[in-house]
Amino acid sequence: MPKLPKLPAPPLPAALQEAPPRPSEGKGPSGPLEDAKQAGITVVDWVDERTSLSGATRWLLFRKVPKGTNWFYTLGSATMFAFLSQAVTGVFLAMYYRPDPAGGAYESIRYVTNDVFLGQFVRGMHKWGSSVMVILVFLHMGRTFFFGAYKYPRELNWVIGVVLLILTMVMSFTGYLLPFDQRAYWATIVGVNINGTGPLIGPYLSDFLRGGSEFGATTLSRFYAIHMLLVPGLLAALIGAHLYLVAKLGTSAPPWQKVEKRSELREAEV
Amino acid sequence: MNQREKEEYLREYAILKTQGKPFWPYAVAKDSAMACVVMAVIIAMSLVLGAELGPKANPTTTTYVPRPEWYFFFLFEVLRVIKPPSLVPLATIGVPTLCMILLFLLPFYDRGPERRPERRPIATATGIAVIAAMAFLTYQGANAGSPTTIEMSTPSTVTHTGGSSLAEYEAGKKVVAQSGCLACHKIGENGNSGPGPDLSHVGARLYRQAIARTLVNPTAPMPSFKNLPPQKFTAIVNFLSQLK
Numbered sequence: 001m002p003k004l005p006k007l008p009a010p011p012l013p014a015a016l017q018e019a020p021p022r023p024s025e026g027k028g029p030s031g032p033l034e035d036a037k038q039a040g041i042t043v044v045d046w047v048d049e050r051t052s053l054s055g056a057t058r059w060l061l062f063r064k065v066p067k068g069t070n071w072f073y074t075l076g077s078a079t080m081f082a083f084l085s086q087a088v089t090g091v092f093l094a095m096y097y098r099p100d101p102a103g104g105a106y107e108s109i110r111y112v113t114n115d116v117f118l119g120q121f122v123r124g125m126h127k128w129g130s131s132v133m134v135i136l137v138f139l140h141m142g143r144t145f146f147f148g149a150y151k152y153p154r155e156l157n158w159v160i161g162v163v164l165l166i167l168t169m170v171m172s173f174t175g176y177l178l179p180f181d182q183r184a185y186w187a188t189i190v191g192v193n194i195n196g197t198g199p200l201i202g203p204y205l206s207d208f209l210r211g212g213s214e215f216g217a218t219t220l221s222r223f224y225a226i227h228m229l230l231v232p233g234l235l236a237a238l239i240g241a242h243l244y245l246v247a248k249l250g251t252s253a254p255p256w257q258k259v260e261k262r263s264e265l266r267e268a269e270v
Numbered sequence: 271m272n273q274r275e276k277e278e279y280l281r282e283y284a285i286l287k288t289q290g291k292p293f294w295p296y297a298v299a300k301d302s303a304m305a306c307v308v309m310a311v312i313i314a315m316s317l318v319l320g321a322e323l324g325p326k327a328n329p330t331t332t333t334y335v336p337r338p339e340w341y342f343f344f345l346f347e348v349l350r351v352i353k354p355p356s357l358v359p360l361a362t363i364g365v366p367t368l369c370m371i372l373l374f375l376l377p378f379y380d381r382g383p384e385r386r387p388e389r390r391p392i393a394t395a396t397g398i399a400v401i402a403a404m405a406f407l408t409y410q411g412a413n414a415g416s417p418t419t420i421e422m423s424t425p426s427t428v429t430h431t432g433g434s435s436l437a438e439y440e441a442g443k444k445v446v447a448q449s450g451c452l453a454c455h456k457i458g459e460n461g462n463s464g465p466g467p468d469l470s471h472v473g474a475r476l477y478r479q480a481i482a483r484t485l486v487n488p489t490a491p492m493p494s495f496k497n498l499p500p501q502k503f504t505a506i507v508n509f510l511s512q513l514k
Contacts, residue, residue, distance in 0.1 A: 061294035066286040069297070074304035081305040085312060106326040113323050124316030132312055134341045145376075145397050148385030152271050152279065155377035162374050169341075176339055185327030186450070186493070187338045193491035194349070215329070251297075253286045255385035260289065 059247070066253035072147075073251060075140040080239060082133035086171075087236075089126040090228060097178065099224035101217055105180040130172050137168050149252040157245040160238055167235050174227040177220065188223075189215060275383040329497045343411030344404045349465040349491070350414065350454070351407075361465070414462050420447045422458035428512055435512075442509020445502045454492065457513065466492060473514040482507045 048054045065073075096112045096119070098104035112119040141161065144150055150158035177188040192215070196206035211218030271279070291297075338346055345366060352361035380393060387394045420443050428439045446452075452461030456468045472481065485495040485506065495503060 061298075062292045064287050064290040065293050065297045066283065066290040068286070069290070071300065071304070073297070074301050077301040078304045078308050081308050082312070085309065101327070106323075109323055113321060120321050121316055124319065124321040125312050127321050128315035128319060129312045130339075131341070132308060132315070136308070142397070142401070146387045146394065148387070148390065148393075150377045151380070151383070151385060152276055152377075158377050159374060162370070165373075166370070172339055172341065179323055180327045181324035182327055183324045183337060185329070189493045190491050191338060191342075193493065194345075196491075250283065250287055253283060255387065257286060259282050259285045 063247060063250065065251050066257065068254045068257035069251055070254065072143045075136060075143055076246075079133060079136040079140050080243075082129055082136055083235065083239065086126060086129050086133060087232065089122050089129065090232075092122050093126055094228055097224075099178075099221045101180060101220045105178065105220055109179045109181075130175065134168060134172060137165055141165065147252065147255050153249055154245070154252065157242060157249070160242050160245070164235065164238050164242065167231050167238070171227060171231050171235070174223045174231070177223045178227065180220065271381055271383045279383065330499060340408070340412065344407035347407040347411035347414070350411075350462060352465070420452070420457055420460045422460065425512060425514065427514070438505065438508040439512055442505040442507075442512075445505045446509055449495070449498075449506065469510060469513060471513060473511045476511075478507055478511045481510050 044054075093112065096108050096116060098108045109123070112123055114120070144158065144161065173188075173191060176191075177184045192206045192209050195209065196202050207213060209219070209222065210216070211222045348361050348365055382390070384390050424436070424439060428435055446457070447460075451457070451466075451469070454466035455461050456470065458470050476484070482503075485503065487496075488494055495506070498506070
């Protein structure tokens, strides 16, 4: 019997037709892993719909870093990492510290050093972290200077960097007093007196630092407030501005990096 | 840099950038490796060097040597090198302020288009000279301790008088040696020559009252000694006024 051609199936109403798979469902495996992925995508989409942060993140992470950048270019981020380490260890020290010269400052540091679990370790990290940060700041500045990276269009970023250097030094100067041992006390007296010899604002600056014409009870709390509220806030904000400009202007290329013109570009030039 | 040079730089930089690799994950990987090294160094320093805590601050003490953190040694040393009192403000604030202003304005007076260090001989040489000077001053500052004893022959006038005068002299010598004066002053062959003036013959220049007044109300950066116990203060004044 000759085979008869099959008739096409009668058209089904749309409500009965099988819906094509949604693009996100695909043919892939479905299981808890897939569900978790979907949940993640949903959450990220929800946040992005309300903040449009994905564009900024893409701009920050997938910008290209020019050819030839080497390990010298990690010094800046290493400095920032040292700052973060100082911030974290500093928070833990602040949990125990009492800025009271009459009885408290020295005792609280002694308590942290001798009695608190890992106290001496955290204080050591904060103490030596400051040296590491200062060294890294100077190395980062040296790299920028010798590579000529402060030139057009990155002049403003250099200026912000110098402010960050000064603020780092202020941090180290104010932090030196806080343990309130002999060394801290006398070094700070001499340091404040040195400030006082400055032209014009010198005497006012040292009066402001001491909280009066004498080294007294307010001096320590003043140094404490400057060390853990004022300057860290300024540092964090300026690091943000510094990073924004790096991302905006691009990481500078090493000065001896040659531009290799690709053949199609050369042909186009002719 | 003129407009042509600026545009040329931006064009070349744009090409180099397109030939580069994306920040994530290549640069991030390097930065993370460096962050691990920094963390390891900090932890190692904390474990090996620890965090010493000296005796509690005592404003009436007589045994102290003001020492800043090591990265301020170079500033400390500048103070020591420049001696005349009229120049001290210049040394303490003038030179550092000038250096800071020069550092701030660097991109505004160095406007040449050249970036390779070997083709910017003045900038590179200045940079190396500054680093060398700071390293030298830091080294000097680190080694300039302050002795806690004074070794010198007793003046003949004191030995002739003998008795209580000699006892006063010896007591004052001990207090002066322990009070950190020698960190900034020279007495005979002892102490550092600067930032403070030479005290070897201070008794010939100043009366007792003038010496006492200076100790109470000194020229910055010297700290005031008015919190000293009275007998120690008198001992210092006695000793210094006998240095002729």
